[in-house]
Amino acid sequence: MVIAMLVGCIIGIDRNMRGKPTGVKTLGLVGLGSCLVTMAGAGFALHGVAGSDATSRAIQGIVTGIGFLGAGVIVQNAATDKIRGLTTAASIWVTAALGIVCGVGAWSIALIATFLFMVLLILGRIAEHALHRYWLAKPQEHRDAMIENEE
Template sequence: MTDHLEIFYRLLIAMLIGCAIGIDRNLRGKPTGMKTLGLVALGSALVTMAAMNFALDADGYHDAVSRAIQGVITGIGFLGAGVIIHEQSSEKVRGLTTAASIWVTAAVGIVCGVGWWRVALMATALILLLFTVGRRVEHFLHRQWMRKSDVERADISSREED
């Protein structure tokens, strides 16, 4: 017998985690956001739970859950690939963080579907920490690199004048 309230909580938590991850993407003007990543996590949890026949634990469903997880991860790769853009003029690749956020949101949804709340919440905290701290570290390193490049260019320029 399934506990519909437990199923609802698993789906709700997955969706809210996806929304939290998506808010960061929304605030940065990225092509995915709160609704998209909320749906990714919700769908991943739903598929995982369906593979478990909506039982509250995976006992006896390991093969089915494994196949469902493989299908979600493979399918989500196509969604992630859709946000990666290679700009030929500048030789820059954009959208990798957004694609990775889609992938990791699916993984957190799977974890919610299995019912591992603590793991899902720990992963969410780490994801949001990485978005916040990682952005600052990247900006700092970029500024340092640009200063170093400016000094090297000035040094090369002064040597050419000699």
């Protein structure tokens, strides 16, 4: 779980440094949530739990359905060209993954993941603020050139 979260955070650092709307917290949460859902599904397959096909379909439905709820909190402000709500949407998705893990009875995994979730939100906010200060300290021409080179 830690590695999945850290991989997302590393990608998030790159996104932050390029001024993109996703960042350390959002992509760290996506990595953690993906890991949790995969672990829940794999746990059924490995242990041969009766009804695992039905449970697997339920997990798929939750993950799909929760995406619509998350999409509802993402807002783009046309005046400032800023996107808000991505971390909240990712938090909703990871919370659903935590619910799935609790539903399969993996309490220790749920508690560890919840701890990681909270650490990521707290430390991720600090890292993102530092990256934003770094980003804003660069001259506008340099930032525009970096964005043009990326696209």
